[in-house]
Amino acid sequence: MAADGSAPAIAFDRITKRFGAVVANRGVSFEIAPGTIHGIIGENGAGKSTLMSILYGFYQADGGEIRLDGRPVRIDNSADAIRLGIGMVHQHFVLVEPFTVLENLTLGHEGGIVLQPGIDRARAAAEAIEAAYGLAVDLDARVEDLPVGARQRVEILKALYRGAEILILDEPTGVLTPDEALQLFQILRRLKSEGKTVLLITHKLKEIMAVTDRVTVMRAGEVVGDVATSETNEADLAERMVGRKLAPLPDREPVTPATPILVAEGVRVVDAGGVERVRGIDLALRPGEIVGIAGVSGNGQSELMAALAGLVPLAGGRLTWAGEPVPTEDTARALRRLGLGHIPEDRHKSGMVGPFEAWETSVLGYHRDPEHARGAWLRQGFIRALTRQRMVDYDVRPRDERLRTAAFSGGNQQKLICAREMARGPQVLLVGQPTRGVDVGAIEQIHARLRALKHEGTAILLVSVELDEILALADRILVMVDGRFTGELDRGQATERALGLLMAGVQGEAA
């Protein structure tokens, strides 16, 4: 029951959901008061997404019930959810890009064979919603022309247009600049003041503290905390999430300048559509230094990483390794042989083969090394023993080297990949979004490993959209906007604000 005695907007009552032998939600019970912003926080695999999927009708709970405004409801699919006034803003937007904002709003609610009357009605309704909640979006703009922050507002607008009283936002700030995130929070506060209920799913403690009224902490499928935000703090929440105290960050060691190993000069990359994604990048990676690249995703960081790993041909410029030019044929293989490790930013797409057993994934890219192969055959026994050892060293669970890679949780998959790329002591390590979708405990471990490698003299390039991560690890930070470096900050000068301004393309002010 909410404090004033009215029925809670949403009540989860002993929700249980199993996937095979895995219990994703175990007797989850908590309530969300109407007209509040309620945060749900937890490590990856804690069961937040499952719970939201049950609320939005993607999954059906095995046990327990959901009550909206005190009434038990049955939500069999997302159409039911929309009818009951639940709207969802997905992490990855579901918009038809060549359509205008208005066309996206009316999609599925065209209201007849002739479109125009429906569109006129939608315009009136959408304008009213925009005015009521301070959502500034040009209704006639094509979605593909809008920046990410505006697309997110379109998603919110769409949910409200469909009559949402409860709005679920799943990791909404992952794709936003710090400024855009602040704008989003303004909108959320406005929604709250107009009586809407907002559910914010995130792993960012700062956001919880900044914008929510109450927060529910989940761990291993269970609720481990449900407190008013004003009565808690970041450290407390982090400990509840992880179930133990987190070690304080160690001080960074000073970098001794050394001769660069991998050097990029004037590198340019053109994508399949003919668009120039990397426009003349100069970069030198030195032993014992972590170079961070900050930027809103989609500004050429991925293409730069691919170019440095030899995975895409260069449209211009060149790479050298310890002063020698890198071969332009079979570049990826040559670089791997020279001692390049690469933790790809999208582990599902590139870093692993889902149906492969863990031991097979744990030599991907190194399977032709003499110690892994005898003649034309893989040394299965040796590799399995090696994988078992790495699973212990990097705390990969469950410790079953014959489990399919896809069956591990995201954090454990990432640890498996990190182990593969780090255990061989690479001279240069390219790291993309190392902690995306990874829980707090694993983040701590991965960061510690990166520091240890740096200490041993590996040259590390870190690309991340998490400013906290870059600030915590990098010795030198480059900001990438639209395929170019727009600023360089030493760790001493770098602050989240300075980086945020550079990332947003404001030059000169911060540096």
Add this chain to the structure above:
Amino acid sequence: MQRDLPVLVDYVLIPALNLALAFVVGAVVLGLIGVSPLDALATLFQGAFGSLDGLGYTLYYATTFIFTGLAVAIPYQAGLFNIGGEGQAMLGGLGVTLVCQAMGGYPLWLVLPLAILAAMVGGAAWAAVPAVLQVKRGSHLVITTIMFNFLAGAVMTYLLIDMLRAPGDPSPETAAFPPSTALPFAHEWAAHLGLAMEESPLNLSFLVALVAAFLTWLFIRRSLLGYEIRATGHNPSAASYAAIPVGRVTVLAVCLGGACAGLVGINEVMGVLHRLVLGFTAGAGIVGIAVALMGRNHPFGIVLAAILFGALYQGGAELAFDYPQVTRDIIVVMDGLVILFCGALENMLRVPVTRAWQRWRTVPA
């Protein structure tokens, strides 16, 4: 814990259920034309397995289906669907023919390996063009291999009418090969062992097929190239991230499939016909697709599925012989039902069975 389903359920129970469903629908069809389904099933079973020569026919058909099944299964591991087994088999037969015609009088232990090599080269060469087109130009392998089946037919017609036809022979086939190149028949061996076995086309090629299936399994699961083929098939972008030459690996997988299809020539041309005859493949390449689907693209599954289809072919022939109502078309319907339930609808029962299994597993916990 390693799989969603235990192997026994995945590879035995589900195919058995699919097969049972096919038989149930088949029984309805037979009932409609006035044949007792149980009697028909008994005839079919008796015909396929009831006598040594019946079994011989079953395994002879199975030999060819193992080869054409593998021809689908290996490219499938690289994520591609090879429909070209038919044409690749024809060219394999051509390779066998050239070796057998040239090597009369040499001992079989020398001729057979060379014939196997020539069969594989012929099949692989015919698969190579669509494979390279797929990799370099993105021409869909399904489309190009179907077209190459027709091209192969045309090439064989030309060769057999204008180039290879025995002088004075009106039919499009070569002269008989030298007798020393013929593979031993099973009934010949049976006679040596003192077993009474009537003549059947089963020959040494059956053992070649079993070895080919085993080597395929070894290659796919244990070798470096097999690893690269599977990585490419499951996740091409992860494969290129791992510096695997995806294009080359893809071409290799399709060519190996073609090589397996080419081995059909060993069974049909060198083992049974002892000459190259136009149309000797008789649609085996297409049956191979169903065999691979039913065998879940696993070499051992393919051996079992090939024997099943061999039994259907042989038992079906007996059925048509015994029941005047059962025409050739009814047999095609029966085969079609098995292909439908075991191949095309393979996943129909998988979801409910998986769910039931998981529920049964988790309830006690």
